[in-house]
Amino acid sequence: MFGNIESSNPPFVTRCWRSVDDVLKIHYLNYLDSLLENVVIPKELYHCLVSGRICDDCSHWVLVSDYYKQILSCVETAVNAYIPLKTSVS
Numbered sequence: 001m002f003g004n005i006e007s008s009n010p011p012f013v014t015r016c017w018r019s020v021d022d023v024l025k026i027h028y029l030n031y032l033d034s035l036l037e038n039v040v041i042p043k044e045l046y047h048c049l050v051s052g053r054i055c056d057d058c059s060h061w062v063l064v065s066d067y068y069k070q071i072l073s074c075v076e077t078a079v080n081a082y083i084p085l086k087t088s089v090s
């Protein structure tokens with residue numbers, strides 16, 4: 001189900017991670033950090049997290065899925081901003 005996330009940009013695998021130097025890595029990580037600061041763990045999940053038991057609340061599964069999508073969206077945005085695309089020869 002997570003494979004259906006809409007994107008107008010090429011997926012992560014078409015990025016040239018090998019060409020990323022330390023300076024670019026720092027920019028990427030700082031930007032990703034700033035984006036992730038806006039993602040909040042749903043407070044409804046705290047009880048489940050501390051209980052140590054397997055959650056059987058379907059509404060929580062939806063919250064986890066949305067939380068996951070928000071994190072993935074941040075990573076995708078940061079990748080699109082800083083990680084160059086692979087060229088056809090690389």
Ligand SMILES: [Zn+2]
Pocket residue numbers: 045048055056057060
């Ligand atoms: Zn739960």
